[in-house]
Amino acid sequence: MRIGLDMMGGDYAPAEAVKGVKLFLDSVATDVHLVLIGDEQALTPLLADAQLDQSRYSVVHSSQLIGMNEHPTKALKEKPHSSIAIGFHLLHNKKIGAFISAGNTGAMMVGAIYSIKLIDGVQRPTISTILPRENGNPGLLLDVGINADCKPENLVQFAVLGSLYSQYVMGTPNPKVGLLNIGEEEGKGNLLAQATYPLLKESRQINFIGNVEGRDAFKDTADVIVCEGFTGNVVLKMAESFHDIMVRRNIKDEYMDKFDFEQYGGTPVLGVSEPVIIGHGISGARAFSNMIVLAQRMIESKLLDKIKESFVAVQEG
Amino acid sequence: MRIGLDMMGGDYAPAEAVKGVKLFLDSVATDVHLVLIGDEQALTPLLADAQLDQSRYSVVHSSQLIGMNEHPTKALKEKPHSSIAIGFHLLHNKKIGAFISAGNTGAMMVGAIYSIKLIDGVQRPTISTILPRENGNPGLLLDVGINADCKPENLVQFAVLGSLYSQYVMGTPNPKVGLLNIGEEEGKGNLLAQATYPLLKESRQINFIGNVEGRDAFKDTADVIVCEGFTGNVVLKMAESFHDIMVRRNIKDEYMDKFDFEQYGGTPVLGVSEPVIIGHGISGARAFSNMIVLAQRMIESKLLDKIKESFVAVQEG
Missing domain, CATH: 3.40.718.10 (Isopropylmalate Dehydrogenase)
Incomplete structure (x- = not known):
């Protein structure tokens, strides 16, 4: 199970995101592999300091950043190398099974709706x-x-x-x-x-x-x-x-x-077709860790399949 | 200054209403004369027990009661001798300067709108x-x-x-x-x-x-x-x-x-042309006493005149 995490989103990123990853990996024994999306230069020293098990995560570099107050549609269009755009790209191509970000909420919504689409009927x-x-x-x-x-x-x-x-x-x-x-x-x-x-x-x-x-x-x-x-x-x-x-x-x-x-x-x-989680801008380590746990639960419970079945039933019924 | 109080409204009437009157009269030295509207038979022994200064209140008998769940318009029309109907009648005829009830909220609203009317422009x-x-x-x-x-x-x-x-x-x-x-x-x-x-x-x-x-x-x-x-x-x-x-x-x-x-x-x-106060159904003695204080303040501050002037100004401006 691969879960993608935007390391650049939120007021205290990437430091608190790294701490959250550590909190999760240290406390939860699972087969979750974390895909950390962010600026490699900023992340590398923080991840090294955190002394994480390197087999349990990989880093995907993002060279652009969407600010908290940028216009969502415009920012996503103009910044394909931002952590949010890359996250949705990976999710769309099934490279990750869930995507989490505490970044620009509007951009997360636009990405969720236009990149991975709504469930039929929603x-x-x-x-x-x-x-x-x-x-x-x-x-x-x-x-x-x-x-x-x-x-x-x-x-x-x-x-x-x-x-x-x-x-x-x-x-x-x-x-x-x-x-x-x-x-x-x-x-x-x-x-x-x-x-x-x-x-x-x-x-x-x-x-x-x-x-x-x-x-x-x-x-x-x-x-x-x-x-x-x-x-x-x-x-x-x-x-x-x-x-x-x-x-x-x-x-x-x-x-x-x-x-x-x-x-x-x-x-x-x-209502969207893959697990997407939006964090609070002020998310700290515990919040990031809990969002990973939530993503894991959403995948394991097959919630999206249940929702899809339910909306198909309504449309047919 | 004469303030009318519905003694039959609220879940704990008339006992708590009487206690509230006593609390007010014992603690506030004013020229307020209270007009207590309610069933004389129920009120007389309670008022006697409370040992109030008889010069500071008078009782107006009401022979009908509007229940908490009655249809407001219907109840007001069919029960002209209810405490709420009498209260609005007294208010309309300037026999009291404010009317308070913890009774049927809908009936209070209907009475306020149709018996004493909205302020011009509201x-x-x-x-x-x-x-x-x-x-x-x-x-x-x-x-x-x-x-x-x-x-x-x-x-x-x-x-x-x-x-x-x-x-x-x-x-x-x-x-x-x-x-x-x-x-x-x-x-x-x-x-x-x-x-x-x-x-x-x-x-x-x-x-x-x-x-x-x-x-x-x-x-x-x-x-x-x-x-x-x-x-x-x-x-x-x-x-x-x-x-x-x-x-x-x-x-x-x-x-x-x-x-x-x-x-x-x-x-x-x-927004209505005279001071009207609606109490919570569960009003106790302190709530009744505080409503009388509030009515007094509404009269003394000439709030209604200020509101009328304000809405006239808007209509003319």
Whole structure:
């Protein structure tokens, strides 16, 4: 199993990416071979210092860099030798089985959509976040920002994608799917939520349990919570800010520590035909290591095959 | 100054309402005369037990009750002797200067809109929530649920209403107004946020500081945060749930205690022509007392006059 990692993406690259690779290789005994994509000159001394088992990784040189604020489409077109462009090239040609980057999110999305394509039947890819829960088994919220305006059918697809991810990668059997709304009863909410509810209700691909509210985000009311990316992004950033408040207030609590979203590493781009993971710009060593673990799980669980089968079934059914 | 209080509204009425009246009368030395609207038979023994100064309140009997789940328009029409219907009648006829109820929210909204009317120029009334901030000076978020689908002009009006409320009732000089969004730069966000930004930017009635994100909700980036009621309601209920988590985790912190939203009592209905305050169904004594204080401030600050002047200025300008 070969996993590609963009070593140049993120605010602390490549140093934290190298540390993350070391953390992964030192702690996880697997047959994963890491393909490290980055500037050889910058990487070589760092990798030498890290004293890694050289049989477990190889380096692919990238001579260009896409900055965090560059225009995604333009940058990808004009920089074919950037780590992100090379990563998608390798993924497209099956040289790697998953690609991870904490670099320019827009460029990652453009690469995912145009270089490796959407799964047949999927209208829009989506990104998600873990929701820490007191029972220890995390929930999933999607979309969290890529799709600020949605149609009801988009939300239904997010529900299917999130449900499969929750089941096969997060290990939640028969995940309960809830629609984020501002009231419990059917018929409540804005026009989008009102139109989405009956579609979710009639879907045979998910275990829909009805509306959930803001207060249910960190409860086990639903395992997968679906919303458009505007509200989802506000929820995610507000949850992240709670961790900052806990740190500032010097409040120590095992559960509240789980609001340190950095530890989760990144979000899969669900709906594209190969495993792609986008990391947070501020990703540190632990985040990089956890993203490699996530990529491995996405490959081992054959999540992409499950998603493809599911969308074929809908189209034929 | 006469303030009307629905003694029959809320889950713990009338007992908690009576306790709230006592708390207010015992702790606040003012010329406020309370008009307590409720079932005399239920109230008389409770009021006698409370040993209140009888010169500071009077009772108006109501013989009907609007339940929490009744259809608002129907209930108000069919129950003219309910405490809510009587309250609006008294408010309309200037027998009271403000009306407070923790009863059926829908009936309160219908009463506010149809019995005392919107201020000229206001398209939709709005409700808000306090946002606890570490600097001690709370922020304001609106709308939080009455307007699930909004047009850009609605958000601009909420900004003006929230700004005036923040300035005259909450005491924030020249409040900074932010647009809740999923990115900092102009042009980010969903279609609504994109269309609202330039309107807020060109408004001369507010001190617009640009986009704010979910992470800014409890910071002093903006004093007034504007959004449609869907996202606002999710934010509010999620913030409320954080207090529940703190209590369950036995985390004690002076700042986190401020997430106990019950203490804030209720939200004014901004945009209607007289002071109306809607309380939370679970309102206890402290919430009732705080709502009376809030009503008093709304009257004393002449907030309604400020709002009327402001909207007249817009219509003429």
